[in-house]
Amino acid sequence: MSKLTWRRGGHTAPVAKPEPVERGASKAEMLGRLRDALADNRPPRAEVDRSYRRERDAGTDLVGRFAERVADYRARVLRADSSDLVETAAALLREAGVRRLVVPPGERLAWLAATGVELVYDDPPLTVTQLDAAEGVATECAVAVAETGTIVLDGGPDQGRRALSLLPDYHLCVVRAEQLVGTVPEAVARLDPYRPQTWISGPSATSDIELDRVEGVHGPRRLHVLLLA
Amino acid sequence: MTSVQPYPRAVEPRPPEPTFLGMPPFPEAARTALSDAQLRANLRKATHTIRARRQAVVDELPDWERLRAAGAAIKDDVLAHLPRYLEQLEASVTAAGGTVHWARDADEANAIVVDIVRAHGVDEVVKIKSMATQEIDLNNALGRAGIAAWETDLAEMIVQLGHDLPSHLLVPAIHKNRREIRDVFVAEMGRVGRPAPAGLTERPADLAEAARLHLREKFLSAKVAISGGNFAVAETGTVCVVESEGNGRMCLTLPDVLVTVLGIEKLVPRWEDLEVFLQLLPRSSTGERMNPYTSMWTGVTDGDGPRHFHLVLLDNGRSDVLADPVGRQALRCIRCSACLNVCPVYERVGGHAYGSVYPGPIGAILTPQLRGLNQHDVDAQTASLPYASTLCGACFEACPVLIDIPQILTRQRAQLTDLGRGPAHHAEKAAMRAVDWAFGQPWRLGLAQHAASFSRHVVGRKGRIGKVPRLLGGPLGRWTAARDAPAPPSESFRSWHKRTAGGLEEP
Amino acid sequence: MRIALFITCFNDTMFPETGKSVVRLLRRLGHEVDFPYAQTCCGQMHFNTGYRNEARGIARSFVETFAPYDAVVTPSGSCAAMVREQYPVLVGGAAPATAAGFAEAVGAVAPRVYELSEFLVDVLRVRDVGASFPHTVAYHPTCHSLRSLGVGDRPLRLLRAVRGLRLVALPRADECCGFGGTFAVKNAETSAAMGRDKAAAVLESGAQVLCAGDNSCLMHIGGVMSRQHAGVRVMHLADILASTGPHPELDTFPSGDLAAR
Structure with a gap:
């Protein structure tokens, strides 16, 4: 049924009530047409053969593969361990020329203050204008995929809402070894479909001009990945 | 969050956007395209670039064929149980706080979207590139309702600003090169918002920067966004949009209201099915291991993204396609455009010649079906599309969901001829009957061969037939306009074989 | 092994030399090929242009003509593909009364139709056919x-x-x-x-x-x-x-x- 429920959000604009009765008829008619279309010649039941690779090949160096694939997108990747984490992050931020960094609410990324940058917490939520004016943002991620060089954000406390990693022109993403998986199927299995997700593979890019890839359109034009392994 | 707009909005009067209505049949449109040397150079460069990229990333997956088979099987499952999965999707989207609408055709879908936009009291919307909304000509419907729709995908923006038509599923401005794009930006950006930067060069990075600046103000001020969707998961209600530039993320994240127009074939049953398509699509499409950004959302989420989510389920001819047991394969399509990029015909003539928002091989099978070829008579332009192919099979080979495009093309030709519809004029039918008569009996074929052999004395010169006047020649005239034809030999194989007992009694 | 040559209507009429080459080549390799005179065409032009009923009639006569043979060799990739790939499609649209017999004949004949290079490499298992062509x-x-x-x-x-x-x-x-x-x-x-x-x-x-x-x-x-x-x-x-x-x-x-x- 097509009930238009935009009143629910208490939106400011005056809301006109469209006529939902006729639209209910549309649903019935569409489903009827589809059933008719399938009535005489329903295709045979097709079992989905999932014998494609669901896990990485044994012996893959996940960390190395991930670093290589991220770099293929012309994103910058640096590896660090707990002993040189702050130092490495500081080097990346210096290279990016970023002095103030938006971070999600909570303490997960508080250690970044030790690099000397000023941290701006998204708490209370920043306006889009503030975010747009921000020099950069730092987040962690939910999962990272080695084979495709992809990081996945799902709005967890170490990542914040989607707009954070979108409007600032620089994104520093901290990836921990335990977040790394080999393949796309492994990533899908780990993720919760009910959380809003953003899969990020390199900086914003376009192939719209002569089908040549150009990095940098609307999303962050520079992506730095700090790989903690 | 009201942002100051330093540039004229200049949304009115916006001229209506061009449509494909009234395009000539394919051979005629192709002739025009072929005579455009710049267009052919642009297309050649772009298609060859993307072909090489696609092949490289496809070759590195050892299980590519298994992924294709799984992709096809998942889509076949969707199609076989489409009513059930649609109702399941509606229930899961509704449970997650979204609203689902059902649209039988373009007019109904447009009316639903216009109503939603009006209800929120705005007169402009931002749009993510979407084939479904192009198919229903949503921008013009919004325009008639006094609502300006801004395309935010770079290529769509190039097409919109240039008052042009899209010519490719993925890169609608593929027919334009960088210099032409620069010219459009310089001439048009200032009329609808922030002008192109002074001294804009034709470097792709500079053009992308100009688009970034021009669109940023629109993203920050938009209240309503309109998108299509690449996949929708029936089980969870999750909708997925695959993109590159980040304009999609802007539209999906910043406005209060999100309206997604989704062809009903875009469903997948289960969350895990995305693991197949998120491998097939980017590699087939832009030739990347993964596209830069993929967004997934399930209904609405407190404190993150739009507060209102509307999902419009669009039929608009799809149920007719579903009724054809062979043609329904076309509904597996995930709009990757690999078939366009490998098609030798598309490479030469470009997308406009197909006279539809769906160009190339997939367009040649999908457009006629959406326009009712399986059910009733169609116009001459539509009827010309199934013949716009050499049946070389490169499209089938590249298709990530195994759509047997050549098979559907020959089926549509059969629908056009056997049922007495379509462009096959009387001469062709008569010729086919004559050939059929000759093939009915070997002696008749022999007779025809004698006639052919005799004709060499009339038309052949040094064993070759040069240009035959078009009016005189019929098919021979069309053949010899560009290439010589061999003169028929003095003796057919059959005659030789009889005369010499298969060469044993040859002198 | 009984081998038949399917010359194809196009080669028969326009390029008889190719047919002669096949006969001479196979003879050189020690194989005599029959040329059943009842053959005409595979029906590809009709099929691809949309004349399926006509194509079906031609296909029926094809499978009848070549049924007695163990292998059919043809100097045409597209005609071999027509028989092997599209004849099964034509079976699908055949009139119910005759469909079963037609299907059986197609099932028996179509897989035995070989394009020349397939026939040489897969059936005769040769690679060097003893040719010379210094160009x-x-x-x-x-x-x-x-x-x-x-x-x-x-x-x-x-x-x-x-x-x-x-x-x-x-x-x-x-x-x-x-x-x-x-x-x-x-x-x-x-x-x-x-x-x-x-x-x-x-x-x-x-x-x-x-x-x-x-x-x-x-x-x-x-x-x-x-x-x-x-x-x-x-x-x-x-x-x-x-x-x-x-x-x-x-x-x-x-x-x-x-x-x-």
């Missing part, structure tokens, strides 16, 4: 032999074993030449544009001869090159494999090159 040759894989039949590198294996033959790579070899049956006249301009690009690739290859497994495509490419006075000859694979020495109208290259492949 520079490029091979164009026609779409139906490449994609429908999947003949792969069989023609190349056969060509590499030909004495004196220097095989050169054809740039963008897997691109369609633009023939496409009635496409060549229904969309003549597009077809010609594709043909000119193919001809350019042939010239780029430096070949004296362009070789393929389908005379239809060769007629198209050859027609374009003839119009351009390109000076490159087109020859069917069978004609090269049947050859036993230099072609009278072609130069041979210096003997130092003979070892080159």
